[in-house]
Amino acid sequence: MTQPSTDSFPRLHARTRRFTLGAPRGVTVSPDGGRVAFLRSRGGTDPVTCLWSLEVATGEERLVADPRELDDTDVEDVPAEERARRERAREQAGGVVGYATDRALTRAVFPLSGNLYLAEFAGGLTPRLIETDGAVIDPRxxxxxARIAFVSGGALHVHLIAARTTHTLLTPEADEVTYGLADFVAAEEIDRMRGHWWSPEGDRLVVARVDEAAVPVWHIADPANPERTPAAVRYPAAGTTNPAVSLEVVGLDGARTPIVWDVERDEYVVDVVWDDRGLFVVVQPRDQKALRMLAVDPVTGATTLVDEETDPVWVDATPGLRVHTASGALVKLAHRDGAHRVLVDGEPVTPPEIQVRGLLDVDGDTLLISGSTTPAAVRLWTWTATAGLVPASPEEGVHSGRLAGGTLVRASTDLTSATVTTVRAGEVEREIVSHAADPGLGLRISLHRAGERRLQTALLLPSWWEPGTPLPVLMDPYGGPHGQRVYAARNPHLTSQWFAEQGFAVVVVDGRGMPGRGPGFERAVHLDLARPVxxxxxxxxxxxxxxxxxxDLTRVGIRGWSFGGFLAALAVLRRPDVFHAAVAGAPVTDWELYDTHYTERYLGRPDVExxxxxxxxxxxxxxxPATEDRPNRPLMIIHGLADDNVVAAHTLRLSSALLAAGRPHQVLPLSGVTHxxxxxxxxxxxxxxxxRFLRDALGVPAPPA
Known part of the structure; x- marks a missing residue:
């Protein structure tokens, strides 16, 4: 880790992109476990991400691709489609922010400033620029x-590496059609960031065709530059039409075979899995009360139901939920007996005491599982039919990992330390160095299970505070379903600790809807996103x-962003007896303005519910209007005018309603800023x-020097 910076915490927090720069991420392990590829910038304030590799046996770490050596421009020229993809992925860095490899992890491809590069992990060669017509998106x-598929101009192209030739497989029939890209809903809510998948032999692809013609057109203006034409975006708001997504098996000769399923019933494409066991598609209906895995005949496009999970409220849809082991067993995540569990061929292999967070990898017949026995901690286990569940991380802290060829790459952190990434293969253990900046801020934190519902709660106090001195309170939630904030990890609490140092007791609460407590706790927000939270x-x-x-409960403020912004504004509007000031960042104010998949999962369709x-x-x-019983409280609303996720109309409509009711408030518009x-x-x-706003509103003096 780098030495402490002389910058203030707010400046360092901004320069380091919340202390994420310089840390290893985006790990891939070769099937034989001998090589690990990863992304990392050269320093904690360096936003240019490089591609690296580690040879496990020798410990040799090699720089595979440095964008500064490949692109001589000072500012990366990112195509509009790539900017949108990064926004969906919440990607804040630049350079090589994503890459794709072959099966053996000998080669990688990545886009940079719209150009396509091919890198070799062995030999020390400089990545080769592959000439293309147009900006490249999502190369695979x-x-x-032997081949690279990529999208450019909404068309799918294939480049033959040895022949150095490129040909176009699929060309859009209209401006509203794309081939090979994920649609907005898939990328933003389902976490499916891709739209084309290779066959195991590399002789065919499954390609998503997205037709947005029926999706409503919204316009994102740039008021600070009135000469610019507003950007037209297709936004599927709750209750409106989704993009029409279909799939085709496409041969390298351009032969097309549509994959056939009941698209009218199951309009969401959650995942595509093409492995040695065959071709499978996971789909979901609009009401999200089912998740179906279909086996596909690549020759005819016919489908057969392999697995179906139903729920009267909703079924969680995440890519990777349905996979096979090397011996052919079907592995899936589902809830049984009040818990999220891993099932192998229909039988649970994790106990109800573990709330499974995810199935991270399948290495032959070995599963790498992420889960919690207490909500704030996230642990790792491996499972095999012979050994059962075996812990693969310490009990405390937050851990994530990747597993292949018997090599486990584990990233671990706790409340006192930064993330440490280790590589373990048998008796060999390596550490991938992190260059993340030292925040220069220690936590004074305690974790609690508060109230009758034993809500996971963090309390952060100023380092200089002495017991017996009253402290105003700042609530610092996200609050929305599946948006956990209280972890046994340092970095998620750094900003809260800085606010504490300004003179507040900061309280972070994970209420109903959060993971780690089981399906019943998550579903407690169904049909009401306001009252329970x-x-x-x-x-x-x-x-x-x-x-x-x-x-001091006579001085309680609340701040939040996105759903947290909604919750902050809700708090001072609905319960001004408890909350005395709020900062609402990019708040959802009218759920009919938010997207289909997220909103309808919790609230149903607006014409029905x-x-x-x-x-x-x-x-x-x-x-x-404000009354004596419900007084007006200071409220600052912040919104990026370029936000295409929670559009600025949310804040403008809220402000108009407040103004009409004669309720004072502040609005801070951010020109050119997205979500x-x-x-x-x-x-x-x-x-x-x-x-500054919270201090003034709550009468909080400046902290001691």
């Missing part, structure tokens, strides 16, 4: 390493104050402006 090597914030706060009487949308909206609360705030100056000053 075939498993044999707000109640849980209040219940945990009051329970914590009983244990900690120095918490109108009451659910009304009770989860902020607009009626904002339209009610993320990677711009250094913007990110730094946002923290400073928030703390």
């Amino acid at each position: 090597l075939d498993p044999t390493g 707000l109640e849980d914030q209040i219940d945990a706060l009051r329970a914590l104050a009983v244990e900690n009487p120095d918490l 109108k009451a659910a949308y009304e009770r989860s909206s902020l607009l009626a609360d904002a339209a009610a 993320m705030t990677p711009q250094e100056v913007v990110a730094e000053n946002l923290l400073l402006l928030q703390v």
Whole structure:
């Protein structure tokens, strides 16, 4: 790790992209376990990501691709489609932010400034620029390493590496059609970031065709530059039409075979799996109450149902939920007996005491499983039919990993340390060095199970605070379903600790809807995204104050972004008796303006569940004039005007309703800023402006020098 910086925390927080730069990520392990590929920038404030490899046997680490040696421009020229993909992935760095390899991990391809590069992991060769017409998106090597498929201009192309020739396989029939890309809903909500998949032999592909013609057109304007034409985006808002997504098996000669399933019933394509056991597609209906795995005949395109999971509320859809072991057993994640569990050929192999977070890898017949026995900790286990479950990480902290060829790459952190990435193969153990910056900020944190529902809660206090001195409270939630904030890890709490150092007792609560507590806890927000999450914030706060009487409940602020922004505004509008000031960043204010897959999972369709949308909206609360019993509280609303996820209309409609009701508030528009705030100056000053606003609103003096 680098030495502590002389920069202030807000500046360092911004420069390091929340202390993510310089840390290893994007790990791939070769099938024989002998090589590990990964991404990492050269320093904790360096935003240019490089591609590296580690030879496990020797410990030799090699720089495979350095963007600064390949592109002589100072600023990466990212195509619009790639910018959109990075926004969906919440990618804040630049350079090589993604790569794809062949099966043996001998080659890699990646885009840089719209150009296509081919890198070799052995030999020390400089990555080769492959000439293409147009900007390249999402290049993928075939498993044999002989061909590259990529998207450019919405068309799918294939490059033959040895012959150095490129030909176009599929060309869009209209401007609203693309081949080989993930649609907005798939990328933003289902976490499916790709739209084409190679066969194991590299002789055919499955390709997604996305037709957005029926999707409503929204316009994202740039008011700071009125001469610019607003950007037209296809946005599938709740209750409106989704993109029409279909799949085809496409040969290298251009022969096309449509994959046939009941698209009218199952319109979401969750995943495509093409392995040695065959070709499979995982699909889901619009109401998300089922998840079906279909076996596909690549010759005819006919499908057969292999596995089906149903639920009266919803079934979680995540790529990788249905895979096969080397011996052919079907592995899936499902909930049984009140827990998320791993099933092998229909039989649970994890106990109900473990809430499974994910199936991270299948190495032959060995599974690498992520899960929790307590909500704040995330552990790793391996499972085989002979040995059963075997712990693969310490019990405390937060751990993630990859496994192939018997080599386990594990990233581990806890409340006192940065993430350490180790590579273990038998008796050999290596560490992949992290260059992440030292935040220069230690945590004064305690974790609690607060209230009757034993809500996972973090309390952060100033390092200089002495017991017996009252502290104003700042609630710092995300609060939305599947958006856990309270982890036994250092980095998720750094910003909260900085706010504590400004003179607050900071409280972070994971209420109903969060993972780690089981399906019932997650489904408690069904048809109401307001009441349960707000109640849980209040219940945990009051329970914590009983244990900690120095918490001053006469001065309670709340801040949040996205769903957290919605929750912050909801708190001061609906419960001003508890909350006395709020900062709402990029808040969802009217759920009919948010996307189909996320919103309809929790609230249903607006034409059917109108009451659910009304009770989860902020607009009626904002339209009610303030009264003596419900006084107006200081509210700052922040929104990026270029946000194409939670569009600025959310804030503008809320502000209009507040103004019509005569309710004072502040709006801070951010020109050119999307749902993320990677711009250094913007990110730094946002923290400073928030703390100044909260101090003024709650009467909090500056902390001691």
